[in-house]
Amino acid sequence: MASQTINFTTWNVNGLKRQRDQKFQKLQNADVVFLQETHIGVGDEHIIEGLKNKWHIFYTTYMSRKGSAILVKKTLDFEYISDEKDDCGAYVVLKCKVKSQLYTLVSVYNHGTDKKTLDKLSSYLQSMTTGLLVIGGDFNTVLNPFIDKDNSKRVTDTSIHRKLRFCVKKFLKSLQLVDVWRRKNPVNQNYTFNSQVASRLDYFFFPEECMWRVRSCQIRDSGMRDHRPVYLEMGNVLFQKDLHVQLFSQLFNHKKHIxxxxxxxxxxxxxxxxxxxxxxxxxxxxxxxxxxxxxxxxxxxxxxxxxxxxxxxxxxxxxxxxxxxxxxxxxxxxxxxxxxxxxxxxxxxxxxxxxxxxxxRRLDDYLESQSKGRVPKDLATVMITPKTFCTEMRLSHIQDEIEKQKRSNPTLYQDFLIVKNLLRDAPEADTESVDDSSERDKLLDQGCPLTPVLIMLALKLFGSALAGHLKQQDILVFKESVILCIQPEDLEKVLAAVMERANEVFYVKELYRGNFNGEQLKCIGNEFKDKDCAEMDAETFVNTEEESKASWTSREDEEDDFVIHKEENISVEGDGRHTMYAVVTLQDSDEVVVAPTNWLSLDKKQCYWPPFKSPDKCMEAVQNRIKTETGGKPWEKLNISFHREHDTFEKAKEGQKETKEQKERSYLLATGFPGILKRQRLESTQGMSNNYLQPLPAVTPASTSRMTADEKDELLQMLRDIKSTVQENRAMLKKLLKDNTVSEAPSSTSVPSKAIKANLKLPLGTFEDLAMSEKELSTATTRKKYVKFLSGLGGFGPKDVIKNIMQQVITDDLAKEFNWQGRGEKRPFSHLSLTDVIRDAAFKRSVNRAECENEIKKYLSYTADRLGRKRLREQGGPGLENPNEISPSLMPETEIPWDILGF
Incomplete structure (x- = not known):
């Protein structure tokens, strides 16, 4: 898999007859260039042909001021496939390979008088696109008139621009395209056209599913009048293709059958x-x-x-x-x-x-139907836009909207229910305090077509909740944001209510303060350059103490927002500093942790604690000081010992470390216990030694005091490692018992029938055994027996499942003759019918195809290492196949008092 970078530029050059060389000086760092308004007519070909010594050039010739072109630098690894040019000069489509990656490149000049160009282009690209689609050009309209043009002059949005905008939006929807610059710059105001009214008319459009490839997108100063170029940096990533075309039909039929x-x-x-x-x-x-x-x-x-x-x-x-x-x-x-x-x-x-x-698309149409076409000039405007397009989502915030449609729009109501089914479940909370009947959170994944529209719906409902009680308000929904339009006298109140969450869930920006008593108030954000972003963030999004106090208190009993957000309950120390975090010890586990002060009871003897399994998610919850509930149900309160408070998370983490070290030193200096364990280094030829842990003489307070700081740290780290392993094993055992109790499907510890295994003659040890097995697997009945037996082996996660299957299927002596692709002198494991059976068995254990193949590759690559350890054991030498599998005989007789150490 190769990864490289390609730099694209799109620019309306307003003709190449003048200052051609100066303009191309600005394009030195570009690999691929999309040009518009080239003004190349019959007889003018020499103007652009003169650049062929440095560029591969594809352009239109037309008797007007239009014209489009695509230029590819000759130093780039480039392979031409085909090109299509519009007779009227509106577009050039180039199919090619750049750095071995297939591309369909499109340069567009969408003139204001064009009505059908984008429709024709859309139909063509839907059926003829190959590889990655990259579209750049001048589309002669703004996608969001509130932020994509300079509104200080309050120029009226004309019907021509509204019609063009409709055509462009239809074009984007037909190909699931994203306005790349706006996605990368959600609140910036920067313009590419500076004549009369400054506007952003030039765009790069890119498929939503491929947006992860984009590294950056910038509008730069060209030093010329009129239009400015847009630069796009994109990763050129090649994925390996293991499948052949003839297998797709078989895969589809197999999936359809299942x-x-x-x-x-x-x-x-x-x-x-x-x-x-x-x-x-x-x-x-x-x-x-x-x-x-x-x-x-x-x-x-x-x-x-x-x-x-x-x-x-x-x-x-x-x-x-x-x-x-x-x-x-x-x-x-x-x-x-x-x-x-x-x-x-x-x-x-x-x-x-x-x-x-x-x-x-249905939900998007519904949202658009809810937006009114025009907004009175006197209203103040505020933009709200999400910070991320992938997150966990609580559907409770749109539950009212779903129920509202139950009678008025039954079809839309059914669509909402299907959407809930389609979304992936968020990780389940690992706690008994969460009601089993409570609805699981859902995941909004980057790459899912539903993610952008659901976030926009959530944002619209949030805006409605903010302004729904106001006398006059309008909410307009755009591709990347919603615009809240309110009376000027309500502006400060709305801003105070929304600002507290701005740094955490979404950006909020005041665009226009409206007219009040016949006088136009301050208008913000006429033009922002890229370099102004940091200053704007500092000026616009920082919450003051007054804003925090005035924020969400009026709505604290209403529905929750759709992602994690803060709940401010800030105490103040004697010196006036806000104390945001506390260091406490959870008494049931004796673990020293950092907790937000708003999770603590008033007497600081109890603390709410999140029920999440994931440590990362718990850490995120602590840092963001989120509300102490999941699915609308409060968390469990734990008894704590309070230590100290801090004004920042970083200082609290330092305090946590100091508290842990203090407890550990106190124990080491005051208590001796026999059987202290010490890690011993092993010779490189021994592999992982079975004397991983060795008992040492008892340690007294006097001997402990003679230990150096490094020795104490090493000892404590070793004890932490051991306890961590014990806790993992305990959790694994708990899950095993749970699965065996409640699951009707074969549990991870289920033992397949010995009769079935004997009938299948596994594991395979020779090529003759393998050939016989491949012949037997040509019948559906035998395949089902194999799949049933192998899927019953169980395991925790892809690695464990595949390991259990491979150990039963093939001996290491035979496995060493294979690798996945059959490179070198080895045979290809991927070509065996047995491999298809393993995939089917793994799929029944919730292991998808990609994970299955990845783990098989790893298993085969480690065969030599397993054989080496096996020979060491047979010769009486040390070796553990799994370093976590410590023999009970190696453990000390005396139990270590873990709870005293504060782990």
């Missing part, structure tokens, strides 16, 4: 609630054809090429989801794979994306 078998439905039946073919085809065509990995390995191109086969399958799945008989999480329909280059990016299967796209 789903139809598990749901008990038939492709021949059609519900009255089925999706229309028009919606399905439109959604499939809007998806991007690229090498993006999928959990099931089936690419978008297969769906586009086999649309007639796909339609009844999508209808069947949707019908089952609509009827409530298909749980997307339980059936792994909404499973994802993460990008190895961006941990926040999730890749979904194409069938999921199709249904999610259709529902996202």
């Amino acid at each position: 789903l139809t078998y598990e749901t008990g439905s038939s492709l021949g039946k059609e519900s009255p609630h089925a999706l229309s073919e028009v919606d399905i085809v439109s959604a499939v065509n809007s998806l991007q054809v690229s090498d993006t990995p999928r959990p099931d390995g089936i690419p978008v191109s297969f769906y586009k090429d086999n649309i007639q086969v796909i339609i009844p399958y999508i209808k069947m799945i949707y019908d089952r989801i609509h009827s409530g008989s298909f749980n997307c999480s339980e059936k792994h329909f909404n499973e994802t794979v993460k990008s190895p280059h961006d941990n926040s990016q999730h890749f979904f299967n194409v069938d999921y994306l199709v249904i999610a796209t259709i529902l996202a």
Whole structure:
């Protein structure tokens, strides 16, 4: 997998007949350039042809002031495939390979008089795009008239601009495109066109699912009049393709068979609630054809090429989801794979994306219908925009909206219910205090078509809650933000109510203060350069003490917001400093932790504590001082010992460390206990030694005092490691017991029938055994026996599941002859029918295809290491296959008083 960077530039040059060389001096650092208004007519070809010594050039020739071009630097690794040029000079489409990556590059000049150019271009790109789609150009309209133009002059938005904006938005929706600069700069105001009214008319558009590739996007000064160029830096990432085209049909048929078998439905039946073919085809065509990995390995191109086969399958799945008989999480329909280059990016299967796209468009249409077209000039305007497009989401904040549609719009109500089914469940809280009947939080994943529209819906409802009681208010929903329009006299009150959450959930920006008593008030943000961003953040988003006190108190009993937010309960020390965090010891575990002061009781003897399993999530909750509830239910209160308070999280962490060290020293100096353990270094030839832990003589207070600081630190760290292992084993045992008690499916500790194993003649030890097994696996009955046996082996997580399966399937002596691709002198494990069986068995244990293959590769690569340790053991030498598996005979006879050490 190769990763590189490519620099794109789009620029309306307002003609190349004048100052051509000076303009190209500004493009020295660009690899690919999109130009508009080149003004190259018949007889003017020499103007641009003269650049061919440095650039590959593709341009239109037209007798007008229009014209588009794409230039690729000749020093770039470039391979031409094809190009299409508009007869009227509106666009150039170039299909090519750049640094071995397939691209469809589009330079667009959307003139104000054009009405059909974008519709034609959209239809073409939906069916003909290959590789990554990158669109740059001048579209002659602003997408958000409140922030994409200088409103200090309050110029009226004309009907021409509204029509152009509608065309551009329709174009973006048809291909699931994102305004890259606005996504990267959610609150900045910067313009590319500076004649008359400064506006942002020049854009880079990029597919939503591929946005993780974008490194940066900037508007830069060209030193020329009129338009300014937009720069885009993008990672050029190549994914390995392990599948061949002929396997896609087999994979799809296998998946279709599993789903139809598990749901008990038939492709021949059609519900009255089925999706229309028009919606399905439109959604499939809007998806991007690229090498993006999928959990099931089936690419978008297969769906586009086999649309007639796909339609009844999508209808069947949707019908089952609509009827409530298909749980997307339980059936792994909404499973994802993460990008190895961006941990926040999730890749979904194409069938999921199709249904999610259709529902996202319906919700988007609903949101647009709720926005009024015009807003009175006298109203003040405030913009609210989210800081992130991937987060955990509580659906409780839109529950009222869902119920409101139950009578007025039953179809939309059903769509909301399907959306809830489609979203992935957030990690379940690990606590008995959370009611099992409470609704699970949902995940909004970057890469899911529903994420942007659900965040916009949440933002709209938040704005409605802020201003719903006001005499006059309007809320307009745009692609990346909502605009709240209110009476000028209500502005300060609304800002005070919203500012407290600005640093944590979303950005808020005052755009215009309106007219009050016939006088125009201050207008903010006429033009912001990139360099002004830091100053603007400091000036706009910092909460003052007065704002914090005046903020959310009037609505503390109303519904919760859709993501984590702060609950301010700040105490003040004698010197006037705010104390935001406290260092406490949880008495039930004797663990020293940092806790927000608003989680503590007034007497500081108890503290709320979050029920999350994930330590990272707990840490985030502490840092953000979130409300002490999950799913609307308060957390459990724990008894604590209070130590000290601090004004910042960083100082509290230092205080936590000091408190821990103080407790540990007190114990070491005051108490001796036999059986202290010490880590011993091992010879490199021994591997992981079985004398990992050795008992030492008893330690007395006097001998402890003679220990150096490093020795004490080493001793304490070793004890922490041991206790951590004990706690992990305890949690694992607890889960094992739970699974064996409540699960009807084979638990992770279930032991497959010995009769079945004997019948299958596993593990395979020779090539003859393997050949016989491959022959047997040609029958469906034998495959089912293998899958049943191997899926019953269990395990915790992908690594454990695959390890258990591989140990039963093949001996290390035979495994050492294989690697995944068959490189070198070894044979390809990926080509075996046995590998398909392992995938199916792993899938039944909730291990997706990508995880399964990754763990098999690792298992095969470690075969030599396992064989080496095995020989050491046979020769009587030290060696542990798993360093965490410590023999009981090596542990000390005396139990270590862990609770005293404060772990």
